[in-house]
Structures are given as C-alpha cells and as structure tokens.
Amino acid sequence: MTTPLVKDRIYRSPQALIGGVLLLVIVLWLGIDALIRGHGRTPWLALAALILIVPLVVAFTLRPAVFAGEDRLRVRNPFRVITLPWGEIASLRSGFSNEVVVKSGAKYQLWAIPVSLRGRKKAARQQAKSEGDARRGRTGSGAGGAGRGLGGFGGFGGFGGFGGQAAAEQADGPTRAETDKVMDDLREMLESRGPAESAQGEVTVRWAYEVAAPAVAGAVLLAILLVVG
Structure with a gap:
C-alpha cells in the first residue's frame, strides 16, 4: 500500500x-x-x-x-x-x-x-508594524553597544535580545x-x-x-x- x-x-x-x-x-x-x-x-x-x-x-x-x-x-x-x-x-x-x-x-x-481586501489591509498594517519593530530593535542594539563601552554589558545584552527577536520575526517572511x-x-x-x-x-x-x-x-x-x- x-x-x-x-x-x-x-x-x-x-x-x-x-x-x-x-x-x-x-x-x-x-x-x-x-x-x-x-x-x-x-x-x-x-x-x-x-x-x-x-x-x-x-x-x-x-x-x-x-x-x-x-x-x-x-x-x-x-x-x-x-x-x-x-x-x-x-x-x-x-x-x-x-x-x-x-x-x-x-x-x-x-x-x-x-x-x-480587508484581510490584505490588515496584513499590510501588521507587516508595517513588524518592520517598525525591527528598525527600533536595530537602533536599540546600536545604542546598547555604545552603553557597553561606557560601562555595562547588561544593557547591551538586553537590547541585543530585543533586536534579535525582531530580526527572527522578520525572517519568517512578510505578513500575508x-x-x-x-x-x-x-x-x-x-x-x-x-x-x-x-x-x-x-x-x-x-x-x-x-x-x-x-x-x-x-x-x-x-x-x-x-x-x-
């Protein structure tokens, strides 16, 4: 069979x-x-x-x-x-x-x-929100890196984790x-x-x-x- x-x-x-x-x-x-x-x-x-x-x-x-x-x-x-x-x-x-x-x-x-069409508009809004979160995560990672040089590894780790999560969400592909x-x-x-x-x-x-x-x-x-x- x-x-x-x-x-x-x-x-x-x-x-x-x-x-x-x-x-x-x-x-x-x-x-x-x-x-x-x-x-x-x-x-x-x-x-x-x-x-x-x-x-x-x-x-x-x-x-x-x-x-x-x-x-x-x-x-x-x-x-x-x-x-x-x-x-x-x-x-x-x-x-x-x-x-x-x-x-x-x-x-x-x-x-x-x-x-x-309503579903497509909703997906477009979610996609724009995800891209915004990813951009903020990357910006936060950069700020965290500067913070580590001034006096803290913990701040870098926290921001880096957020940026990595946003990047992982983006890796799943666009919202549809x-x-x-x-x-x-x-x-x-x-x-x-x-x-x-x-x-x-x-x-x-x-x-x-x-x-x-x-x-x-x-x-x-x-x-x-x-x-x-």
Missing part, C-alpha cells in the same frame, strides 16, 4: 458558512411561519419562495469548496464542479478574485477562496492575508505535483443540477403565482 505524497486538503470560507447558516435560519423561519399562518395565496407564495431561495443560499454559501489532492484540484462552485489535474493547470492567479487558469486558456473562479496564504499553498502543490505522471489528464466540468433544478422550479412556480394573481 502506497502512502499519498500529498494529503488531501479542503479549503472553505468560514465567513460564508456562518452567513449561510444564519440566512437559512431566517428564511426558513419566515417561510414556515407564512406557510402555517398565511391565508389565501400566501402559503403558496411562501412555498415557491422557499423552493427558490433555499437552494440559492446553499449554493453560494455552504456549497463552495476547494479540494486539493495528490493528483488533481477539484473546485466546487455554486453551480459547477470542475476537476483539474495538476498537469493541466497553467497558473493560480490572484487579483480581485482568486482564479485557476488551465493550459487551454479557460479560467475558473475559486468561490471558496474569496479575496479579502489568510486567503493569499492559501493560494501560496496551492501554488506550491502545483509546482511539486504538476510534472507528475499521475497528475495528467483532462479537465472535466459537471453542472450541479441538484442545485439548479429546484431553484428553477421555484422561480417558475413563483412567476406563475404572480402572473395568475
């Missing part, structure tokens, strides 16, 4: 999961209340709205996920599942959204790994947003697994009819009820 070279990883958005659960609770609470207490067409309208809205909430919040395996990357978006062998991926691109680009030129958005770190991990997997023979193949796309069909049925039913009056 062979041990996989790369352990499967699953990436999802915690914020989307929490938001999706809250939305489902609100929608189901309002919809079920209308079904039970509504009069005339209200229960039917509530039923049609539930059939339409619930699949859409699930599709855009709970469903998206990225599965990174040894031989392929599987992207589960709201209405499609894209299976991409590592050998067919040309690049993983980050801009206003995170995307995977295949060698044929096709692009697929990674819904489960959204770009967080969480989703950017995820993209870095995927790029490393692409680089290591892309040339592997087992990671070659064709890109496949499957439509999620189990999500789209109920939403379409709910939209059609709601339209009929509104037109009939």
Whole structure:
C-alpha cells in the first residue's frame, strides 16, 4: 500500500458558512411561519419562495469548496464542479478574485477562496508594524553597544535580545492575508505535483443540477403565482 505524497486538503470560507447558516435560519423561519399562518395565496407564495431561495443560499454559501489532492484540484462552485489535474493547470492567479487558469486558456473562479481586501489591509498594517519593530530593535542594539563601552554589558545584552527577536520575526517572511496564504499553498502543490505522471489528464466540468433544478422550479412556480394573481 502506497502512502499519498500529498494529503488531501479542503479549503472553505468560514465567513460564508456562518452567513449561510444564519440566512437559512431566517428564511426558513419566515417561510414556515407564512406557510402555517398565511391565508389565501400566501402559503403558496411562501412555498415557491422557499423552493427558490433555499437552494440559492446553499449554493453560494455552504456549497463552495476547494479540494486539493495528490493528483488533481477539484473546485466546487455554486453551480459547477470542475476537476483539474495538476498537469493541466497553467497558473493560480490572484487579483480581485482568486482564479485557476488551465493550459487551454479557460479560467475558473475559486468561490471558496474569496479575496479579502480587508484581510490584505490588515496584513499590510501588521507587516508595517513588524518592520517598525525591527528598525527600533536595530537602533536599540546600536545604542546598547555604545552603553557597553561606557560601562555595562547588561544593557547591551538586553537590547541585543530585543533586536534579535525582531530580526527572527522578520525572517519568517512578510505578513500575508489568510486567503493569499492559501493560494501560496496551492501554488506550491502545483509546482511539486504538476510534472507528475499521475497528475495528467483532462479537465472535466459537471453542472450541479441538484442545485439548479429546484431553484428553477421555484422561480417558475413563483412567476406563475404572480402572473395568475
């Protein structure tokens, strides 16, 4: 039995999961209340709205996920599942959204790994703070060295330790947003697994009819009820 070279990883958005659960609770609470207490067409309208809205909430919040395996990357978006062998991926691109680009030129958005501009700004502030601490540490080390010449090794040791700690923090690399770190991990997997023979193949796309069909049925039913009056 062979041990996989790369352990499967699953990436999802915690914020989307929490938001999706809250939305489902609100929608189901309002919809079920209308079904039970509504009069005339209200229960039917509530039923049609539930059939339409619930699949859409699930599709855009709970469903998206990225599965990174040894031989392929599987992207589960709201209405499609894209299976991409590592050998067919040309690049993983980050801009206003995170995307995977295949060698044929096709692009697929990674819904489960959204770009967080707020996270990038926070990481930039942390990076600036770390650089400031490192500069102050280096300045302190120089002052400590002068202090030792005037009459104390202890002062030099204290400042030197602070400067060394700041330098060690800087050695860990620049601070980055969480989703950017995820993209870095995927790029490393692409680089290591892309040339592997087992990671070659064709890109496949499957439509999620189990999500789209109920939403379409709910939209059609709601339209009929509104037109009939």
